[in-house]
Structure formats: structure tokens, C-alpha cells
Amino acid sequence: MQEEHLLTGELEPTNEWYAVAKIAGIKMCQAYHKQHGFNAISLMPTNLYGPGDNFDLQNSHVLPALIRKFHEAKLQALPEVEIWGTGTPKREFLHVDDLASACLFLMENYNEPAIVNVGSGEEVRIAELAGLVAEAVGFQGTVRYNKDMPDGTPRKFLDVSKLSALGWNSQISLQQGIADTYAWFLANEDRLRK
Template identity: 55%
Template sequence: MTKSSEFTPSQLDRSATFYVAGHRGLVGSAIWRNLEAEGFTNLVGRTSSELDLKDRDEVFAFFADTKPRYVVLAAAKVGGILANSTYPVDFLSDNLRIQVNVLDAALRYGVERLLFLGSSCIYPKFAEQPIREDSLLTGHLEPTNDAYAIAKIAGIMQIQAVRRQYGLPWISAMPTNLYGPGDNFSPEGSHVLPALIRRYDEAARSGASTVTNWGTGSPRREFLHVDDMAAACLHLLEHYDGPGQINVGTGTDITIKELAAIVADAVGYDGQMVWDTTKPDGTPQKLLDVSELAKAGWTAQIGLREGVLRTVEWYRANVDRVRS
């Protein structure tokens, strides 16, 4: 492949083939919904049973057949502290294979515009807050999810390498903690917010007098509704082009204890909150600097209390079929 000419971001062709890798997941499904709402008419997605992204031959055959013009790589093996710390080999190996296969196939078959989605866990555990994009690779990672983080850093590096070698306008976006419809609410595999929603909803239904949460409740976290993330992805594809990863978040954070109180209020639980300090807290604070995102013309629209309430309502309406 020869090196491409200079690129200027512009509105994407709504009739072009657009592949959303991971379209059934939390982020991918939100991106799919947003693209449909924005008038895209040729969206392509495959479930993991239809297309194993860890299988290189399958991935290349899929790209040869569909020849997408645009791609969002939202497929990944994801999980919370427990899952990441218990299965680091899986999180490293599976994500590396998914990324390399999709990105190599996209390069082979001439994908014009591609967005790779990572995670804010790529940044050092003790990065200066709020975390700027240039904090990448400046310190040690959080040990409980370093394997996943290394895989995502490798994805960022591959995007940058493609840009340098081939001049393609591919980009990377690093979202903060995401939540919303379609999340994983399982006790073992979920992130903190869906885990709290399930825990407090079950306590409210059972009339439990106490709810026990992990850690001290003191770590500070930033949360972005997945529908906001989906809107940001399309905005970046149409308005942003840069070699480094760009942070996507709200620019504000709260403590886990404050978050638990918001969740308790949303589900109608008025019992006692207990904290198991023998369990890990993880990174003390993780707040993204979103000034580059603001320069690109996008800011989050869904407030945390509103977003949590929406998510609780979705969870209760789908409790029999959510990932649990």
C-alpha cells in the first residue's frame, strides 16, 4: 500500500459500508444506535459466534467480503478489577489478537477512516491529575489491570504506526469509565457502576439492612454515559485528525462513596452502606483532561444523576436478560 495524501476531516458518507466491531457490547451497541439515528444505512456487524476476531483468517475473509469504508474498533475483552487481576493472560492475549487482526485487515483492504477505542487505564497509576494525553508511558500502570492496559497501548501504537507508514487518517480515543444500557452487571465481571446498581437494586428488592461495597470508597472516578461516548465517536471521525490518542470524558469526577449514594438514591435504597477495606481500591484517582476534546468541538451532555437513573430503569426493564 502506498502512502495516502493529506486528509481533512469531513462528514462521513451515510451510505458507505461502516463496520462496528463489537456491535453487541456496551460501547458498540451505543455507537450502532447513534449511527442509525444519524442516517447511516449500511452498517455491518457480526456477533462473536459469527466472526471470531481472534481468528486471523476469519477476519481477513470478512474484510475481503464486506470491504468497509469506515471502521470503529469497539470489540474487546473487558472486565472489572476482579476479572482483570484473575485472568491477565486472557486480557492481554485476546485483546492483542483482536486488535492486530482487525487493524491489519483494515489496512489490507483500504479502510479510509478508522477509530480505535482504548481505555483510560492506559495511563500511569499515579499520573498527574487531570490526566493529559502526553502522560502516556510516563510511569507504572495500575497492577490490577496492567495486562489489559498494555494491550490497549499496543493498539494506540499500531494506529500511530499506520499513520506514519501509510499516512492513513486513523485515530484513537480513550474513554473514561463508561456505563449505560447493555452494560455487564455480573458480580465477577462488571465494572464499579453496574456492580453497584445490581447490588443496591437487589438490596432494595430484598429489604436488606446493609450493603457491603469493596474498598474504602475514597478513590475518585469519572463516568461517561455510553450514549455520550457514541456521539463523541462520530464527532471525532468527522472533525478530528491527530496522531496521538484523544481523551473522551466529562472532565469531572466523584468518590466511589458518593457514587454509591447516587445509585442508592436511584434505586430507592435507604439502608446502611458498609465498606470492606480488605478489598483493593485500585488507582486513587482517574480524571481525564478533556481540553483537546473540547478544542475538537465536543462536550458531554448527559449528567451523572440523570445517566444513572436511566441505567437503573434500563436494568430493571431488562434484568432477566442482562449479562449477569
């Protein structure tokens, strides 16, 4: 999705109130820029993950939830892990360290009221993501897709060409980022919400 397409359609019903809060923040930054010349930069990050993430299976996002599911299945020697949907939806992920890098870059190189998408520029199917997580965790079983459960939005992908044209690109591959996140999970597992 390009930056200029923001707010051109209906909000996704399961995410509506979260989206409204984000939109209010964007509009506030634009108002500060217009009224006071304050360089308040609005970023639209893609799906974030990394050390310090929420791994609670009741309310976490897909990547940390998969790490937790595959880890627990490995510990319990389960033969399979169930994942909701078909595995075909596509998502984009960005490591939190890359987001921090993009924020610093934009603070030094951007002074416009227009929003900037921040992402990796790479998309992955949920089935591929599950394979990467299973490999990082060392899970040897199979994945079963519960097609009776919803897939969610078929594709969530940001157009990051504006940020790339400014000179910034993500540096942490999804495979390396998952390994990094799993290492953090293992080192902090005793402190995580169950």
C-alpha cells in the same frame, strides 16, 4: 491525566495486560496514520457505563456492580450494602451515548495521530457514586465500607481539555445516566447474567 502522560510510568499491576492490549491498538492506529495517511483515531475513554453494560457481580465494573448490589438489596429488604474500601477513591464516568457522540465528532473534526482523551471532565468519589446509585434504585438502607478490602487506584481522571478545545463536551449528567442505565437494567433483568 493528560494524553502526553500515557506510557510515562509503570502500568498498574491489576490492569497490566488490559493496558498492553490498549497500547498495542493505539500504536497500530498511529502506524496506519503515519504509513498510509489513514485517519485512524485513537481514543482513551474514561470509565464507561450505560445500557447493555455487564452487571455480573463477579466481573463487572464499579458502576454496574453498584446498580446490581443496590437493586438486589432493595428486593431483599436488606438493611445495608457492603462496598469494598473506604469510599474515598475518585473516578470519572462517561455514558456510552456520550462516547458515541464523541467518536462521531472526532471522525468529522480530527485528523491527527495523537491520542485524544474522552471523558466527562467530572470526577466523583465512590461514596458519592454509591449515594447516586442508591437514590436511583430506591434503596433505603445504609452503606457499609469494608476498609479491610482494597480501594484500588486513589484517582482515575482524564484531562479532557484537548477535546473540549476542539468543541465537544459530554451532555449526559451522571445522575441522568445512572437513571437511564437502571431503567435499562430493569427492562432487561431477565436476560442478564446472574
